[in-house]
Amino acid sequence: MIIAANLKTNLTRKESDEYIAELEKFLDKNNFSQEVLVFPATSSLNSHSGKVIVGAQNAYAAKNGAFTGEIGLDHLEEFGIKTILIGHSERRHIFGESQEALVKKFNFYKELGFKIVYCVGEPLEVREAGNKVMMEYISTQYEGIDIGYENLIIAYEPVWAIGTGLTPTLEDIEVIHKELKQKSHAPLLYGGSVKVTNAKEVLACENVDGVLVGSAALYVNHFCSMISYAQELNK
Numbered sequence: 001m002i003i004a005a006n007l008k009t010n011l012t013r014k015e016s017d018e019y020i021a022e023l024e025k026f027l028d029k030n031n032f033s034q035e036v037l038v039f040p041a042t043s044s045l046n047s048h049s050g051k052v053i054v055g056a057q058n059a060y061a062a063k064n065g066a067f068t069g070e071i072g073l074d075h076l077e078e079f080g081i082k083t084i085l086i087g088h089s090e091r092r093h094i095f096g097e098s099q100e101a102l103v104k105k106f107n108f109y110k111e112l113g114f115k116i117v118y119c120v121g122e123p124l125e126v127r128e129a130g131n132k133v134m135m136e137y138i139s140t141q142y143e144g145i146d147i148g149y150e151n152l153i154i155a156y157e158p159v160w161a162i163g164t165g166l167t168p169t170l171e172d173i174e175v176i177h178k179e180l181k182q183k184s185h186a187p188l189l190y191g192g193s194v195k196v197t198n199a200k201e202v203l204a205c206e207n208v209d210g211v212l213v214g215s216a217a218l219y220v221n222h223f224c225s226m227i228s229y230a231q232e233l234n235k
């Protein structure tokens with residue numbers, strides 16, 4: 001399974017290095033076979049060798065250039081980063097990244113062979129409009145995306161579940177994941193208020209191939225527990 005930590009705008013480079021070192025120690029000790037990804041803040045990116053795959057939360061679709069406030073391929077290559085998160089709801093909703101811009105970014109990093117974790121998910125009002133409207137909304141987030149890309153991982157993250165402590169029921173997760181699996185056979189993660197207390201049952205859901213964890217992943221011991229759960233489930 002794939003267990004991923006999105007550290008968002010938390011942990012300095014020193015703290016992120018320590019965090020990843022802790023994870024490596026844990027993985028070495030237990031000889032686990034899970035795929036573990038960590039997305040530190042941009043200024044916390046650093047070179048890393050080990051079992052943990054370090055990815056970028058964001059980068060612009062350019063090698064370099066006049067894009068104030070952004071980083072490009074050169075900045076990822078400096079640290080050997082070959083994994084990127086694209087389409088996170090915070091990028092879509094707080095920073096207004098359009099589907100068109102995300103597709104451009106997706107294609108740029110796809111051409112370079114990056115592992116891409118591509119996020120989809122609906123806001124609350126869409127959810128409340130019913131299953132049909134919700135699935136139509138999520139379908140628009142697949143537009144222009146090469147769903148057959150070999151290094152693609154999809155993360156279903158309902159916007160209303162992110163950082164709120166709310167989650168869909170396990171049954172809802174299974175229903176939605178089943179539908180999304182029909183769109184793409186890429187590994188499908190669930191994200192949104194995954195905690196050490198619910199991770200095991202979420203991971204056990206059918207068509208859940210892993211989790212993308214925000215706030216709870218900031219506690220390295222909690223994140224390690226989630227990796228252990230995945231190992232125990234041995235899916």
Ligand code: 13P
Nearest residue numbers: 006162163192193214215
């Ligand atoms: P929380 O786990 O804090 O809800 O965040 C989820 C998320 O956005 C992961 O990308």
